[in-house]
Amino acid sequence: MSKQIVNEDQFLEACNQELRNHPDYEEGMEIIGVPQDASGSDLSGYTWKGPDSMPGIVSSVVNKVKEQYELRVTQR
Numbered sequence: 001m002s003k004q005i006v007n008e009d010q011f012l013e014a015c016n017q018e019l020r021n022h023p024d025y026e027e028g029m030e031i032i033g034v035p036q037d038a039s040g041s042d043l044s045g046y047t048w049k050g051p052d053s054m055p056g057i058v059s060s061v062v063n064k065v066k067e068q069y070e071l072r073v074t075q076r
Contacts, residue, residue: 003070008033008043011071015046019062026050031058043076 006014015031015044029050033043048054 003068005072007040007074008071009039011065011069012043013051014065015048015061018065019057021063022057022070024057029054029057031061056063 012031012033019025019029019031029048031048032045033039034045034047035042038044046056
């Protein structure tokens, strides 16, 4: 089965939706693009806002999203 192709902004949106569905989600957790307030081809990666315990949750969420979607990087 082929994966749905998404751009950078759609990928982050899907990650945050999956994060909100995670059993360890706490209010205020968010996966954000780097640099902050960038979008599309201006993004160089992602990080998170929330407690220090988030790296494992973020990794789990991103891996799940990667199973469902193919990230197609926008040309600069």
